[in-house]
Amino acid sequence: MFSQKALFSSQVVKLHNATSYACRNRYGSAYRPLSEHALANALDVSEFVLASGEHITVLDNWPKVVSTPPAPVPNPARETVEKASAFTTAKAKGVAPPSPPPVASEPTSNLKAEFVKHVHDEACHEFGTVLGPEANDAHKNHFHLDMKERRRAGFCE
Numbered sequence: 001m002f003s004q005k006a007l008f009s010s011q012v013v014k015l016h017n018a019t020s021y022a023c024r025n026r027y028g029s030a031y032r033p034l035s036e037h038a039l040a041n042a043l044d045v046s047e048f049v050l051a052s053g054e055h056i057t058v059l060d061n062w063p064k065v066v067s068t069p070p071a072p073v074p075n076p077a078r079e080t081v082e083k084a085s086a087f088t089t090a091k092a093k094g095v096a097p098p099s100p101p102p103v104a105s106e107p108t109s110n111l112k113a114e115f116v117k118h119v120h121d122e123a124c125h126e127f128g129t130v131l132g133p134e135a136n137d138a139h140k141n142h143f144h145l146d147m148k149e150r151r152r153a154g155f156c157e
Helices: 004-008 076-093 111-126
Strands: 012-019 042-050 055-057 129-131 143-146
Touching: 042 111, 055 111, 111 129, 111 143
Parallel strands: none
Antiparallel strands: 012 042, 042 055, 042 143, 129 143
């Protein structure tokens, strides 16, 4: 079982409620249905405060995905010309030829990132709707939690 106390030697003592009641349509649009916030049925949590005084925010600690786009397939004829040109230029200037770009490495373990991801995933078992940073840009800094059951996919993101 996951425990924030085991991770941080401290328990969560406070949640920062970013939004609760707000009489509006979803995303503030005039054409969307009423938000669960308009019915006082939703809560947005943006930060967790530990007994130690440490703050863990969704915005700063949501796991970041590092991805490196695949390298383009080189044109063999052009690649040979470019390498020869780079070597000739470097030799003329007395400089070593350019080195290949750095390779991305796996991110190191981040306890705060593990914590916010775990809170999000566990909330999916308790609430009908859970939206977070992966849902859309409007939820990049908080978790939206409400009890409305939604049948279509994508409401536990």
